[in-house]
Amino acid sequence: MKENFDSLSLKIFEVFDKDWAILVSGSEKPNPMTISWGGMGTLYNKPVVTVYVRPTRYSFGLMMKHNEFTVSFLPKKMKKVYDICGSLSGKDCDKWDAAKITPAKSSVIKTPFVEGAKLAFECKTIARAPFKKESFLTKEIFNFYEKEDFHTIFIGEVVKTHKS
Numbered sequence: 637m638k639e640n641f642d643s644l645s646l647k648i649f650e651v652f653d654k655d656w657a658i659l660v661s662g663s664e665k666p667n668p669m670t671i672s673w674g675g676m677g678t679l680y681n682k683p684v685v686t687v688y689v690r691p692t693r694y695s696f697g698l699m700m701k702h703n704e705f706t707v708s709f710l711p712k713k714m715k716k717v718y719d720i721c722g723s724l725s726g727k728d729c730d731k732w733d734a735a736k737i738t739p740a741k742s743s744v745i746k747t748p749f750v751e752g753a754k755l756a757f758e759c760k761t762i763a764r765a766p767f768k769k770e771s772f773l774t775k776e777i778f779n780f781y782e783k784e785d786f787h788t789i790f791i792g793e794v795v796k797t798h799k800s
């Protein structure tokens with residue numbers, strides 16, 4: 637069934653940048669990672685969420701292997717989760733334990749979202765593309781890439797929305 641977004645009212649320039657979110661990738665051993673770069677919109681006539689992941693993240697391998705992900709927006713009382721999932725790496729520890737969070741079962745995909753999220757999207761990756769040096773038209777952007785670890789863009793079709 638087509639998702640209905642009528643009840644969503646979001647400040648699109650704040651929802652990622654100021655409030656942050658948790659990107660979960662992987663299904664057997666899913667991994668939560670804090671993100672603050674992303675977007676929502678329409679592409680190929682589908683509702684999409686776009687996220688940007690550096691190849692140096694443990695999450696990157698999971699995103700490349702499993703063509704699905706979830707994005708969870710947490711309530712203010714869970715702010716600490718963002719600090720933990722944005723500083724520790726899933727290659728060294730289990731961040732669900734470290735951040736004291738629980739994976740919630742998704743309805744359509746295998747990757748879980750974060751229990752207690754005020755809003756979460758289940759997404760199927762429909763396209764991905766790595767940025768390359770020649771992708772950038774402003775010098776200023778290179779300040780973000782001292783190690784040239786350019787992000788890969790992952791575009792996910794929203795197949796289910798959870799709102800509490």
Ligand SMILES: Cc1cc2nc3c(=O)[nH]c(=O)nc-3n(C[C@H](O)[C@H](O)[C@H](O)COP(=O)(O)O)c2cc1C
Nearest residue numbers: 670671672673689690693694695722723724725726
């Ligand atoms: C507020 C905040 C926002 C972040 N946004 C992103 C992002 O959009 N993309 C990204 O690749 N890393 C981002 N990071 C960095 C990762 O969350 C961080 O490197 C994390 O430890 C990687 O986890 P992983 O190795 O388990 O994948 C952000 C970190 C913080 C604290």
